[in-house]
Amino acid sequence: MTAWHQKTAHEIRDAVAKREVSATEITRSYLERIETVDDKVQAYTQVWRSEALAQAEAVDRKAASGQALGPLAGVPVSLKELLCTREGETTCASKILKGFKSPYDAHVVQNLKAADAVLLGKVNMDEFAMGSSTENSSIQRTCNPWNLNCVPGGSSGGSAASVASDCAALSLGSDTGGSIRQPAALCGCVGLKPTYGRVSRFGLVAFASSLDQIGPFSKDVRDAALALNVISGRDPLDATSANLPVPDYTAALTGDMKGLTVGMPIEYFTEDLNAEMRGLIQNAVEVMKAQGAKVVDISLPHSKYSVAVYYIIATAEASANLARFDGVRYGFRHPGAQTLQEMYHLTKTEGFGTEVKRRIMLGTYVLSSGYYDAYYLKAQKVRTLIKQDFDRAFEQCDVIITPTSPTAAFEFGAKTTNPLEMYLSDVYTISTNLAAIPGISVPCGLTAAGLPAGLQILGRVFEEAAILRAAHAYEQHHGLAMGKPALA
Amino acid sequence: MSTISKKDVDYVAGLAQLHLSDAETNRLVEEMGTILEYIEQLNELDTSGVEPMMHALEVTNIFREDEVTPSLDRDAALAVAPLHDGEYYLVPKILDNGDGGSA
Amino acid sequence: MQYEAVIGMEVHVEINTKSKIFCGCSTNFHAPPNTNVCPICLGMPGVMPVLNREMVNKSIAAGLALNCTISRWSKMDRKNYFYPDQSKNYQISQYDLPLCLGGWLEIEVNGGPKRIGITRAHMEEDTARNVHTLGGGRSGVDFNRCGMPLLEIVTEPDIRSADEAYAYLTELKQILQYLDVSDCNMEEGSLRAEANISVRPVGTTSFGTKTEVKNVASFSGVQKAIEFEIKRQIKTLNEGGAVMQETRGWDADRGITFTQRQKESAHDYRYFPEPDLVPIVVDAAWEQGVAESLPELPQARRARFAKDYGLSAYDAQVITASQDYADYFETVARSGADPKQAANWMMGDLQALLVDAKQEIQDGLITPSHLSNMLKLIEDGTISGKIAKDVLADMFASGKQPEAIVREKGLLQISDSAALEGIVRRILADNPKQTAEFRAGKEQVLGFFVGQIMKATQGKANPKLVNDILRRELGA
């Protein structure tokens, strides 16, 4: 019999609801698993053993007393270091927030608790979500469970690695330019970035406010739908959260793609895409056709500008968002600061890592006097063009497919010397955030090197149901023997 | 526009209140130069007449009602501060030059 | 050379909502330090602002009262700068699309009206308060004020003198108080005024170098600081010097302005649209709803009081200085009492009593009905004006109605001719010398007799009757 930590969230939830197993037993199974393999993977930055067991016991008491259980009853979840929690610390993997204890829970954390989930702890990330490999963490180096010499992707590398290594049934991460989908692809799990506004950002430490969105990592598509049910909806504390009803996303999982039209952007399937990746995507297309999907070519002519637009808008917003880390109200203050200016200078210099400083500099520069129109305003206009590309494309199709990442996981250090090359690893995911549309990455096979590849499926705004349906149908019928990473 | 000088980097670091070593400054001159050069490709596009996308969603007029909700307990607020005296957050002496409270 | 001053004002007023602009913390001014704070106004990681609807309503009201155009579409922006009075190191403000644009406010200058152009009024959050008195080489920060709702009102450079600036501030304060959008309490900092001052030769149209005078604690301080600054700039120029662009403070004790901060390079605030807040769209219906709820504004009320109640321009000005005062007056006048008399008593004896007791008119024991009843007693001859002064003081202390006081103290005026004639004759008989003087043409002696008669009657004699009888008895 498979161990509980290998099961999916919906399997766990159903078993707990039927009282076939206690939430405590599930939690113990996961805590043991963490103890066994996380030394190697290093996904967790904090494990909340006693709190998790206390939550599990509370769920069990609820079950014993016959009360209705939440939709994630007994499901162990890990949280990216940038989601504010009363438990433990919220560090964003930065020295500047080392030891910071949030006085409040993020909206999604409240949702998870209300759904009777069990919070196992926090997982690693690139500092302030800036990176694509989780190498920019000030805490530790997280490894790809499939090959410990490779990165897990980023910035939510810890989330992806914790789910892929069976150290969490679900994880919540954040996606600003691909930070959920890319690590999900590189670690071989499902990662969903909802439409901007679908999930409240209150309690998500902001990187780029107009792009950030929280989403789940899971072992299968059904779990992603289940998690989305729990975290979606209007929050009066987030003015940008959408005031729209939340459908039951699991109801969309029909297991087929009849009547769905799939668009393939001609700009993405060029000679630049490596042959192996192209082959994996082509297989996926065949599976989808077999499930009743119609496949058409579409064009996203401005997609090639998305990385440039992103690195203006994201860094500009970040330069303001990160200004609050000044050593006055919370977090690190350099002990040697004698003057006000030293307090700012020394605190930021010591507290922020190289990549964060680089982006603050870039963002400050593009907003500085005389450059606003040339950079920020220009980028916002091109953002409009990118969004219009998608609007037009979605007149011809219901979902769009692309590779999630141009390559599978790469080795540590491979891209750290060239920031621009690292930025380009998000080339397929960034335009989604710019257009505010939802996207999901589902595993689509292993490369010859035995590393997972991801298929990205994009949909119209607030049509998460469509991409979940397509991803689910593909997952049910792809027939790939993905297996599990050979840890332990 | 694509080249960025050491002077530019120093000026921007001043705005961002970052203190950079010479080595960091020199590296940033180069790296920011490369990135800005890459960004230059946006100039190929004629965007005259294109509306900027300021917000991700086309939503307007989201407000809260004017109701008082409980504040944070002062001890809880100050507990996470690097330096305080139980009443105030403490910072190195502000040499008031009339710039404060500029609102 | 003849110079003229060119002055523009920037006024920050705290809007009197119950909760802060972006969070639910109370706006109570008197709370102990750092008790009206929450993760949002402390700029904790992960928090987001949500705009207070009442702030927008009150700002629209202020904009309409200042004859501004209310923007159909406006937005909030981030203004980036580092200072320990900020919790995020950016201030959420409005940059290129403020809520209110292009209005004016009318002031009285040398007996005539003058319009001061309003460039804009925009919504923003207030900053924290820094405390410099803690010692130990440290300053303290109190975030209670951080996130209080502010409206920044900016004028065109239309003001030409310190008196005009004073008149502008007074009128502005009155309007905002009438609207109930702000307490405009300079002591508590709910109104803060800055003046941009320059001078130029009369007849020229370009601008001279300006200085900015900040952190002045009262309207009269602003007036004096501007006066000083104009003289200082003219003197500097006349001596062949140049005015430096700088921020200057006001030393009230020495009566001088002083250099506070020399303008280094221009600030680089890196404004950009606040991505956490959505645009504000004020459609015609919203604007009209606010417009219909506006009260009668001071200027209109002054004009109406002059016209309907026959008040002089000066009296109308004083009576309408505050809404409570004007409401009080109007209640008295509508009850049928003589409006001019009502105004006189309000500005004179009643005001003196209130000032002495440090009371506001609406809080005192003399209600409009008290004053109205007293005025009627004077009018129908029941009491004299002199006695009324005592009655007023009694009402102020006891809150009793005037009729009761007159009855209890026996203050009824003596209007009985026969009784008064007897007294007059006795006084004349007792003072033959003065009687002779009067008959010899010395008119002033009449006053002496009136005084004697009043003394004899404890002031209760009807003065008009006393006069008539005296003249008749003296054969004048």
Ligand SMILES: [Mg+2]
């Ligand atoms: Mg301002």
Ligand SMILES: [Zn+2]
């Ligand atoms: Zn607050």
